Amino acid sequence: MALASGVRFAPRALLRPWALLRGTTLGRTEPAAGGGGDGARRFGSQRVLVEPDAASGVAVMKLRNPPVNALSLELLTELVISLEKLENDKTFRGIILTSDCPRVFCAGLDLTEICGRNPAHCAEYWKAMQELWLRMYLSSLVLVAAINGACPAGGCIIALSCDCRVLADNPKYRIGLNETLLGIIAPFWLKDTYVNTIGHRASEQALQLGSLFPPAEALQVGLVDQVVPEDQVQSTALSEMARWLAVPDHARQLTKNMMRKATADRLLRQRDADTQNFVSFVCRDSIQKSLQAYLEKLRQRKG
Numbered sequence: 111m112a113l114a115s116g117v118r119f120a121p122r123a124l125l126r127p128w129a130l131l132r133g134t135t136l137g138r139t140e141p142a143a144g145g146g147g148d149g150a151r152r153f154g155s156q157r158v159l160v161e162p163d164a165a166s167g168v169a170v171m172k173l174r175n176p177p178v179n180a181l182s183l184e185l186l187t188e189l190v191i192s193l194e195k196l197e198n199d200k201t202f203r204g205i206i207l208t209s210d211c212p213r214v215f216c217a218g219l220d221l222t223e224i225c226g227r228n229p230a231h232c233a234e235y236w237k238a239m240q241e242l243w244l245r246m247y248l249s250s251l252v253l254v255a256a257i258n259g260a261c262p263a264g265g266c267i268i269a270l271s272c273d274c275r276v277l278a279d280n281p282k283y284r285i286g287l288n289e290t291l292l293g294i295i296a297p298f299w300l301k302d303t304y305v306n307t308i309g310h311r312a313s314e315q316a317l318q319l320g321s322l323f324p325p326a327e328a329l330q331v332g333l334v335d336q337v338v339p340e341d342q343v344q345s346t347a348l349s350e351m352a353r354w355l356a357v358p359d360h361a362r363q364l365t366k367n368m369m370r371k372a373t374a375d376r377l378l379r380q381r382d383a384d385t386q387n388f389v390s391f392v393c394r395d396s397i398q399k400s401l402q403a404y405l406e407k408l409r410q411r412k413g
């Protein structure tokens with residue numbers, strides 16, 4: 111993790127996700143709709159669409175794991191790989207992260223990955239979640255979240271790992287860490303990310319109550335930086351990106367590292383213990399029952 115002008119400080123090789131991608135189309139490059147030159151070619155995978163613009167050095171990364179962009183093991187893996195690809199390509203200085211699924215930015219953890227699964231699977235899944243958070247939180251690129259849908263729990267953590275958040279002004283698009291409402295507890299690094307963003311007292315309240323904030327409240331508490339009409343989310347995210355890219359990379363990167371390193375190091379120091387805690391917690395019968403009941407409620411809510 112050497113730190114110097116233009117040097118990337120994101121931890122690398124923490125996970126070897128390639129083996130998980132059997133049958134996916136990661137790395138395929140195709141012309142973007144209406145595009146022509148190299149700068150308009152898009153790439154990505156089955157669940158992550160990347161639209162790079164080499165001229166501006168900005169890539170738009172779209173989550174597309176319908177119906178709700180739940181963070182399945184495959185989606186986590188493909189996100190990590192797409193991020194790594196952009197981090198390693200000196201053409202790119204920023205990523206706008208958004209959803210390709212209508213009305214939902216990201217529904218958080220894919221509960222089917224931790225319901226009725228064996229401890230080894232839960233451990234593999236949790237390591238992939240840690241990996242994504244570490245990579246996003248410490249990314250040397252500017253990450254702007256263009257939040258065009260509901261953003262609970264793990265979805266909120268992904269947004270909070272970005273440098274800036276623009277939320278569409280729709281009362282249905284609520285954002286926050288609602289873990290307690292599922293009968294589960296946010297681990298310390300989710301809590302730390304929350305505290306770093308909205309402060310201790312607001313986090314204390316919001317975490318215990320499992321609050322999901324509608325846009326105006328999310329803006330007021332500092333969970334998002336801008337709330338704009340839905341059709342302006344993308345353009346506002348681009349304007350924000352321009353503001354962040356106006357700062358010399360090395361100064362911005364070193365400052366970001368200074369602000370975030372201690373929080374990330376805390377997880378890096380106790381990654382295995384955190385995984386064991388997660389596994390032993392979610393594998394308890396009582397927790398499995400709550401998760402199952404929550405999933406059932408979600409399924410019945412439909413229609």
Ligand SMILES: CCCC/C=C/CC(=O)SCCNC(=O)CCNC(=O)[C@H](O)C(C)(C)COP(=O)(O)OP(=O)(O)OC[C@H]1O[C@@H](n2cnc3c(N)ncnc32)[C@H](O)[C@@H]1OP(=O)(O)O
Binds near residue numbers: 177219292
């Ligand atoms: C112990 C350590 C804990 C660590 C941290 C955990 C963080 C987490 O992320 S826990 C996950 C928390 N997530 C949620 O509470 C979100 C639940 N989902 C929703 O509230 C809604 O689905 C939505 C607001 C995101 C979208 O609403 P919409 O009406 O558009 O869609 P639905 O009809 O509700 O859902 C469609 C479909 O998707 C299934 N589904 C929804 N969320 C999840 C999920 N997180 N994991 C797996 N599956 C999910 C839902 O059951 C529906 O499935 P069916 O089509 O089969 O009925």
